[in-house]
Amino acid sequence: xxxxxxxxxxxxxxxxxxxxxxxxxxxxxxxxxxxxxxxxxxxxxxxxxxxxxxxxxxxxxxxxxxxxxxxxxxxxxxxxxxxxxxxxxxxxxxxxxxxxxxxxxxxxxxxxxxxxxxxxxxxxxxxxxxxxxxxxxxxxxxxxxxxxxxxxxxxxxxxxxxxxxxxxxxxxxxxxxxxxxxxxxxxxxxxxxxxxxxxxxxxxxxxxxxxxxxxxxxxxxxxxxxxxxxxxxxxxxxxxxxxxxxxxxxxxxxxxxxxxxxxxxxxxxxxxxxxxxxxxxxxxxxxxx
Numbered sequence: 123x124x125x126x127x128x129x130x131x132x133x134x135x136x137x138x139x140x141x142x143x144x145x146x147x148x149x150x151x152x153x154x155x156x157x158x159x160x161x162x163x164x165x166x167x168x169x170x171x172x173x174x175x176x177x178x179x180x181x182x183x184x185x186x187x188x189x190x191x192x193x194x195x196x197x198x199x200x201x202x203x204x205x206x207x208x209x210x211x212x213x214x215x216x217x218x219x220x221x222x223x224x225x226x227x228x229x230x231x232x233x234x235x236x237x238x239x240x241x242x243x244x245x246x247x248x249x250x251x252x253x254x255x256x257x258x259x260x261x262x263x264x265x266x267x268x269x270x271x272x273x274x275x276x277x278x279x280x281x282x283x284x285x286x287x288x289x290x291x292x293x294x295x296x297x298x299x300x301x302x303x304x305x306x307x308x309x310x311x312x313x314x315x316x317x318x319x320x321x322x323x324x325x326x327x328x329x330x331x332x333x334x335x336x337x338x339x340x341x342x343x344x345x346x347x348x349x350x351x352x353x354x355x356x357x358x359x360x361x362x363x364x365x366x367x368x369x370x371x372x373x374x375x376x377x378x379x380x381x382x383x384x385x386x387x388x389x390x391x392x393x394x395x396x397x398x399x400x401x402x403x404x405x406x407x408x409x410x411x
Contacts, residue, residue: 125151125155125156126156126331126334126335127334127338129147129148129151129156129335130149130151130170130334130335130336130337130338130339130342131338131339131341131342132147132331132342133147133148133151133170133174133335133339133342134174134338134339134340134341134342134343134344134345135342135343135346136362137174137178137339137342137343137346146226146227146230146276146280146366147168147277147366147369148166148167148170148171148275148276148335149163149164149202149223149274149276150369150373151304152166152167152331156331158328158331159216159217159325160219160220161211161212161216161316161319161320162320162325162326162327163275164211164219164274164275164316165275165313165316165317165319165320165327166327166328166331166332166335167275167276167277168309168310168312168316169309169313169327169332169336169337170312170332170335170339171270171276171277171305171309172277172305172306172309172310172313173332173336173340174336174339174340174343175277175302175303175305175306175309176302176306176346177336177339177340177343178302178340178343179226179299179302179303179306182295182298182299182302185299186301187295187296187298187299187300188296188300189286189290189292189296189297189299189300191298192260192286192290192292192304193224193300193303193304195257195260195261195264195290195321196260196261196263196264196282196285196286196289196290196300196304197264197303197304197308198261198264198306199261199262199265199268200264200265200268200282200304200307200308201268201307201308201311202265202268203264203265203266203267203268203269203272204268204269204272204308204309204311204312204315205268205272205311205312206268206269206272206316207268207269207270207271207272207273207274207312208272208273208311208315208316208319209315210269210272210273210310211272211273211274211275211316212315212316212319214273215381217377217378217380217381218376218381219273219274219377220274220373220377221373221374221377221381222270222273222274223275223276223373224369224370224371224372224373224374224377224378225370225374226270226271226274226276226370227328227364227366227367227369227370227373228370228371229280229281230280230281230363230366230370231363231364231366231367231370232283232363232367233280233281234280234359234360234362235359235361235363236359238334247292247331259289260285260289260290263285263289264304267281267282268308269287271308271312272308272311272312272315275312275316277305277308277309278305278308279298279301279302279305279331282297282301282304282305283297283298283301286300287299316337317320321369
């Protein structure tokens with residue numbers, strides 16, 4: 123229980139402090155600390171990420187910091203991509219799924235080190251600038267992000283926010299609020315698909331774990347939002363990015379070794395021992411004349 127409390131608090135604090143990245147550590151916490159199976163952990167992560175995103179989006183909705191046009195063009199294709207990714211994830215080998223997850227963590231670390239260019243200022247209108255990127259490109263990017271995040275069970279805010287800033291030409295705060303809506307939609311689809319897979323194989327999620335992670339994670343998110351103004355965001359992101367590199371490397375090495383076929387060495391039995399064993403198993407009957 124202590125692992126659940128600490129893990130959920132860390133996830134919530136990370137979301138509150140950085141605005142993204144907390145969901146990236148949900149699956150490792152559930153697998154390596156709580157001890158749940160890979161498929162169950164990914165399904166639970168979808169539920170936890172979706173519920174926390176709903177709670178986190180409320181302040182953005184009140185201040186009208188959600189671009190519903192981007193939700194339509196990016197979120198709907200992302201929802202369909204998540205369905206495809208979750209379908210593939212249900213069929214994939216668990217070790218392969220976690221190796222891909224570790225690679226996504228490395229991508230998240232890179233996204234935190236990298237400052238997206240092309241963002242517009244908060245007081246600028248983005249209505250005309252939405253046409254700078256073709257709709258098909260926004261939809262394609264949404265589909266790809268949906269497939270990847272659906273396959274490994276993360277929210278993908280670290281991929282969605284830069285895409286909305288660069289392709290959608292949204293201000294950063296508007297991109298964050300919009301991404302939370304997209305994450306909630308994608309997480310709902312991914313959870314439904316994975317839960318269907320679990321039920322078909324006589325498995326299911328632990329609802330108590332989901333509830334505890336969601337409640338404590340939401341509280342941690344609010345605490346993080348209150349103290350993030352007092353801390354240097356760039357330093358925080360670099361420290362957390364370094365942590366993701368270590369965590370991603372650990373997951374890739376630990377799970378990647380399971381994908382390599384282990385060749386068991388052949389034991390050479392001495393000839394005299396082999397003959398002795400043969401005689402014991404197949405005794406020779408001697409006839410006395």
